Amino acid sequence: DTAVSQTPKYLVTQMGNDKSIKCEQNLGHDTMYWYKQDSKKFLKIMFSYNNKELIINETVPNRFSPKSPDKAHLNLHINSLELGDSAVYFCASSQGLQGRHTEAFFGQGTRLTVV
Amino acid sequence: GQQLNQSPQSMFIQEGEDVSMNCTSSSIFNTWLWYKQDPGEGPVLLIALYKAGELTSNGRLTAQFGITRKDSFLNISASIPSDVGIYFCGGGAQKLVFGQGTRLTINP
Secondary structure, eight states: OOSEEEEOSEEEEOTTOOEEEEEEEOSOOSEEEEEEEOTTOOEEEEEEEETTEEEEEOSOOTTEEEEEEETTEEEEEEOSOOGGGOEEEEEEEESOSSGGGGOOEEOOOEEEEEO | OOOEEEEOSEEEEETTOOEEEEEEESSOOSEEEEEEEOTTSOOEEEEEEOSTTOEEEETTEEEEEOTTSSEEEEEEOSOOGGGOEEEEEEEESSSEEEOOOEEEEEEO
């Protein structure tokens, strides 16, 4: 009964392919995020959704398309994968966007390798 | 965009030593959060701070929310081997952004 679970944990794919990463949270949170962690371990926010609505898009290429079918799920679809997309992608959730509600809980990450 | 400057980037210490790391920002934050990441895992929340000047402890960990709301520090006392990992500060104001991380290595 993992709080924030994402699948798959590892993903190896060729350049140009399209792939999806799924994320589910069972914490009853309203807000979900996608972060990208590069090889230097820098955690960069990509998207934030609140109650299924896109709140933040941090100038991510439009090859990345998040989809939130309901509050508990936030999936990430990536088109035409490039070598530079190789990274660990983390899903996270929080109760909301203010004060104590911003405490975020993270999934275990998806290590994407583009070859 | 909002940026957090976290220092030091890495620390090499002896077991039993105290550790101190900090984060500064050009922006004001409403929340400061400290996380630890172990290899192959996602970041785990250690301490959360909500008010300027707040000082909070969690076992051997102590963190403070700076008076200006633009900085925070984390101290670890009497380090042990399981403290090894990467520590991240996070600042919250409509979104949660992170510092570059402090990689802690402990020599037994």
